[in-house]
Amino acid sequence: NAGVTQTPKFRVLKTGQSMTLLCAQDMNHEYMYWYRQDPGMGLRLIHYSVGEGTTAKGEVPDGYNVSRLKKQNFLLGLESAAPSQTSVYFCASSRGWNTEAFFGQGTRLTVV
Amino acid sequence: DAKTTQPTSMDCAEGRAANLPCNHSTISGNEYVYWYRQIHSQGPQYIIHGLKNNETNEMASLIITEDRKSSTLILPHATLRDTAVYYCIVRTQGGSEKLVFGKGTKLTVNP
Numbered sequence: 001n002a003g004v005t006q007t008p009k010f011r012v013l014k015t016g017q018s019m020t021l022l023c024a025q026d027m028n029h030e031y032m033y034w035y036r037q038d039p040g041m042g043l044r045l046i047h048y049s050v051g052e053g054t055t056a057k058g059e060v061p062d063g064y065n066v067s068r069l070k071k072q073n074f075l076l077g078l079e080s081a082a083p084s085q086t087s088v089y090f091c092a093s094s095r096g097w098n099t100e101a102f103f104g105q106g107t108r109l110t111v112v
Numbered sequence: 113d114a115k116t117t118q119p120t121s122m123d124c125a126e127g128r129a130a131n132l133p134c135n136h137s138t139i140s141g142n143e144y145v146y147w148y149r150q151i152h153s154q155g156p157q158y159i160i161h162g163l164k165n166n167e168t169n170e171m172a173s174l175i176i177t178e179d180r181k182s183s184t185l186i187l188p189h190a191t192l193r194d195t196a197v198y199y200c201i202v203r204t205q206g207g208s209e210k211l212v213f214g215k216g217t218k219l220t221v222n223p
Contacts, residue, residue, distance in 0.1 A: 004155075033211055042199070043156065043213040058210060090155050092211070097203065098144060101211055103155030 002026055006091050006104035013081040013111045021076040021107050023091030031094045032074035033058075033101065034066060036087040043090060049074055050097075081111045116200045121218040124194075130187040132217055134200030137181040143204040145176060147185045148213070149196040156199065156213070159185065190221045 007022040023032065030051050035043040035058075045058030047066040055066045063085060065077045074093075078085060088108050094101040117135040124130040136145065146161040160167055160174045162183075167174045173186040187194055199216040 035213075042197075042215045043150075045210055045212055048210060056210075059212065088153075092155070094211070098161075100158035100161070101148075101156075103157070105155055106153070 004091055004093055004102050004104040006089070006107050008107060009105070010108045011110070013078075013109065015081060015083060015111060017081050018077070018079050019081065019109075020078075021089055021091075021109075023074045023076070023093075023104060025072055025074075025093040025102070027093060027095070027102065028071070029093035029095050029102075030071070031096065031101075032068065033092045033094075034064075034074065034076045035090045035092070036060065036085075037090060037106075038087050046076065046089075081109075083111045085109065086111045116202055116214055118198075118200050118214065118217045120215070121220070123220050123222060124187075124190045126192060126221050126223050127189055130190040130194065130219055130221070132185040132187075132198050132200075132219060133182065134185070135182045136200070136202050139180050139202055140204065141180075143202045145174065145183050146201040146203055147172070147174065148199045148201065149194075150199070150216070151193075151196040159198075190219075192221050192223065195219060195221045 004025045033048040034046045037043050044060045049068040052071040067075045088106045091104045092101040147159040148156045150156040162174045176183045197216040
């Protein structure tokens with residue numbers, strides 16, 4: 001039982017490049033979330049999903065897109081990376097709105 | 113969701129109880145209080161949650177005041193590994209599918 005797995009763990013992008021971050025959970029959770037965390041700051045919610053085929057915007061959605069085609073996977077896409085998107089990205093999942101959320105170990109993304 | 117207010121930082125001696133306060137004066141009757149923590153560079157970890165009764169698990173105790181306007185997370189015997197940022201979050205059904213974190217309290221446990 002791996003929990004929440006994020007791929008990749010580290011990545012360096014050039015400005016303007018695109019990439020997709022993958023979050024996979026094996027707990028059959030309905031809810032999934034993507035966050036970013038900048039140095040010395042708290043987590044900010046980018047997008048979230050309350051079930052397969054659904055997505056919704058969080059606090060800082062601009063510059064990102066997401067998809068939840070399969071229940072166990074939540075993909076975060078950057079179409080044209082910018083240096084301001086340099087951050088640590090965390091994915092989480094939970095069974096419902098009122099249950100504990102489990103987090104992945106993070107993806108460190110640097111955009112140069 | 114009701115907003116929460118936490119001190120920016122706190123210190124605690126190893127082996128002593130750590131009491132982390134959270135103010136949520138605008139909380140409504142169907143809102144739950146959640147606590148998570150984040151140890152340096154790791155993903156956040158769930159600790160405990162409650163509605164109005166005090167709660168205890170293997171990690172901590174949660175004390176919610178009778179008027180529910182504030183709560184305290186208690187780590188009964190803090191260790192150096194408890195040094196982390198602790199987040200107090202209020203959530204309610206129907207509009208709280210988001211899980212939004214504030215700035216939290218940086219707890220430093222000193223030897």
